[in-house]
Amino acid sequence: MQMVTDTATGRDAGVSIGGVRVDAPFYQAGLAGYSDGAMRTVAREHGCPYCITEAMLDKFLVEGGKGLKIAELTGDDHPICGQLMGSHPADIAAGAGILAGMGYDVVDVNLACPVKKIKKKCRGGHLLTVPDEAVAILQAVREAMDKRPGGGPPLTVKLRRAYDDTPEMAANFRRVFEAAMDLGYAGATVHCRTVQQKYIGRGRWPFLRELVREYGAEARRRGFVIGGSGDIWTAPDIFSMLDQTGVDWVSVARGCIGNPWIFTQARALMAVRAGAAGVGGDAAAAALRLPTVFEQRDVLLRHFELSVKLHGEIMASRMMRKFGIKFSRHHAAADELKKAFIAVQTTRDWRAVLNGFYAADGPGVDAGLSAEALRDRGIGDPSRSVLPYAVEDEDLVCVPLGEG
């Protein structure tokens, strides 16, 4: 694969996750309830180089049946990282073995999800309160992969910057992060909010900068890739995070729901930064071209078609309702369209909305604001409850696959 140098940083613009080559410094995050095979394919068709599944509970994989079916991969869905979540080292290790056997290119351990403890057992981000247990899980998964022929797929971990803002929890984070490096994990992505913050308030980019300052050189020496997550709303945000924090790559989460063009735009900005399109305001502006109404319609239809293949027509219509709500912000009649998508109950309703609102072409609009613009307006300030455009209450849950 060709290496692209980012002239802004002088570095290879892509990353290597334990030998799995990714040709751009961003990827589609795990997004429970959204990032299924259909959303991943749409993202890839718009230039996304790497995707993570939503968190899958180890026990659902181990028990087989529906949980296992959900994890099945289609041929083109690569490189792909399967994300696991659970409480018991042996179960997560067994789940990792199953994902490795199913052809996942990378396996990720979720130590970030803020969903409450189940039956007093910690999992996800709650494991950051019990670092010995978190490290035992990382170790068990490592050992399970070491037993596989060829050492199994590379391993990564998703973390929050801490459970809360106490010094004890800051120390726990460091212990777990260092253990991942020592255990030969290929990387970690850090969501720069605490578990307690859930998805509310500003992500702390300076935390990521400090992390890279402290561990970056050693991480690079060991081939340990540091990823950043938090407040990526637009394509320029990806490069702002890279430049301001020094992370190796960036996870795109809420910013890509209903907005796969963030990846097209990020690719175009990469070309601008590499000098291929000529550096300058005009090239950057052209890179950020918004999707026309017909382009929006085509992507919605494509997403629906992929979703029907995966889930059948009834379920796909239900799924598309929530995607449609997010896509509506690109349309000149955004408010009206959003209401129409909210009212969708059946496949017929869904088709009627498409036929009604997307019949005539026109320029796209975008209500999206960059992370910087949000900060300027005080949005993202933890003391305020105002949330950016892409966030609604329904989004503030991260229920792992197979549950709820």
Ligand SMILES: Cc1cc2nc3c(=O)[nH]c(=O)nc-3n(C[C@H](O)[C@H](O)[C@H](O)COP(=O)(O)O)c2cc1C
């Ligand atoms: C609805 C929703 C579901 C999520 N599901 C997952 C998940 O399954 N696995 C994961 O690692 N992170 C998950 N996340 C967290 C995101 O990957 C990301 O770390 C977080 O949203 C911060 O990035 P943002 O501020 O740019 O959205 C989820 C976030 C949301 C809003």
